[in-house]
Amino acid sequence: MTLHHFILTIHLLAATVWVGGHLLLSISYLPKALKKKDPKIILNFEKKFEILGMSSLALLIVTGIWMAYDFGVTIETWFDFSGGFETVISTKLVLLFCTFVCAICAQLYFIPNLDKYNIRIMAFIILTVTLIGVAMLVLGSTLRYGGI
Incomplete structure (x- = not known):
C-alpha cells in the first residue's frame, strides 16, 4: 500500500463518518x-455526534489537502478551475467554506437558542450541510477518472 492509498483510505473513512452521520440525522x-x-x-444527536463528526471533518481537511498536493494541485492553483483535478478540488474548497458558514451560523445562533419556533431554520442548515457532504463525496469520486 502506498502512502497516497493510505491517506485516501483515511479520507474515505472520515467521509463515511461525516456524510453518514449527516444522512442519519437528516433521514x-x-x-x-x-x-x-x-x-x-x-440537540441530543448533535451532542453525541459532535466530537466524532468534527474529528472526521478535521481529518477530511488534512487528508484532502495532502491528496491535492499529491495530484499536483497546490495552493497556487486552488481556485484556478483550469483542469479536471483543479476544478474538483476548487469546487470542494468552495463547498467546504459553505459548510463552515453553516456550522458557524448553527453554533452561534441556532443551537444555543433552538426551540420549536426556529427548528425549521435549523432543519434547513442540517439539510444543506448534508447535501454539501454528498456533493463533495460525488465530486471526490470523479478524481479517479481525472475530475470534471
Missing part, C-alpha cells in the same frame, strides 16, 4: 424532531 432524527417540534432530538 432519521430530523423528521421526528420536526413532526414533534422537539429540538431536544436534534
